Amino acid sequence: MKARIQVLSVNERKGNKNGKDWKMHVCQCIAYPLDPETGAEVIRVGELILPKGHQVIPPGDYDGEFGIVVGYDKQIGGQLVRLIPRNKASASPEKTGQVKPA
Numbered sequence: 324m325k326a327r328i329q330v331l332s333v334n335e336r337k338g339n340k341n342g343k344d345w346k347m348h349v350c351q352c353i354a355y356p357l358d359p360e361t362g363a364e365v366i367r368v369g370e371l372i373l374p375k376g377h378q379v380i381p382p383g384d385y386d387g388e389f390g391i392v393v394g395y396d397k398q399i400g401g402q403l404v405r406l407i408p409r410n411k412a413s414a415s416p417e418k419t420g421q422v423k424p425a
Contacts, residue, residue, distance in 0.1 A: 324388075324389045324401065325386050325387065325388055325389070326354055326355065326356045326357075326386070326387045326389065327354070327355040327364070327384070327385075327386060327387070327409070328350075328352050328353070328354050328355070328371065328384075328385045328386070328387040328406060329352060329353040329354075329355070329383075329384050329385075330350045330351070330352050330371075330380060330381075330382045330383060330384075330385060330406070331350075331351045331352060331353065331382055332350070332351045332382055333348055333349070333350050333351075333373075333379060333380060333381070333382065334348070334349050334350075334351070335347075335348055335349075335379075336348075336349055347372055347373070348372070348373040348377075348379050349370050349371070349372050349373075350370065350371045350372075350373065350380070351370060352368070352369060352370065352371045353366060353367070353368055354366075354367040354368075354369065354371075354387070355367075371387070371403055372403070373403070373406075374402070374403055374404065374405070377403075377405060377406070380406055380408075383408060383409075383410070384408070384409040384410060385406040385407060385408055385409055386406070386407045386409055387403060387405075387406055387407075388403070388404045388405050388406075388407065389401045389402065389403055389404060390402055390404045
């Protein structure tokens with residue numbers, strides 16, 4: 324499944340749990356999924372966690388590609404697979420001043 328995603332900002336979160344360091348990147352986003360009844364885009368605001376190994380992205384417009392995942396609670400849900408820039412020029416790090424990956 325794909326959806327249009329507008330990334331407003333990207334924040335790094337990190338810590339240490341049970342002696343293991345961890346970090347993740349959380350995007351503040353506006354999502355524009357399609358309403359199944361009308362086919363029109365609707366607006367949803369929320370956070371999107373970049374998958375492990377996904378490059379850190381600058382703010383901009385993306386097509387989000389989602390897959391199916393089964394959680395620890397056996398619930399089936401969606402999970403981001405990757406974000407693909409809609410306009411490569413608007414997503415360049417030089418234009419946004421966004422933090423680059425460490």
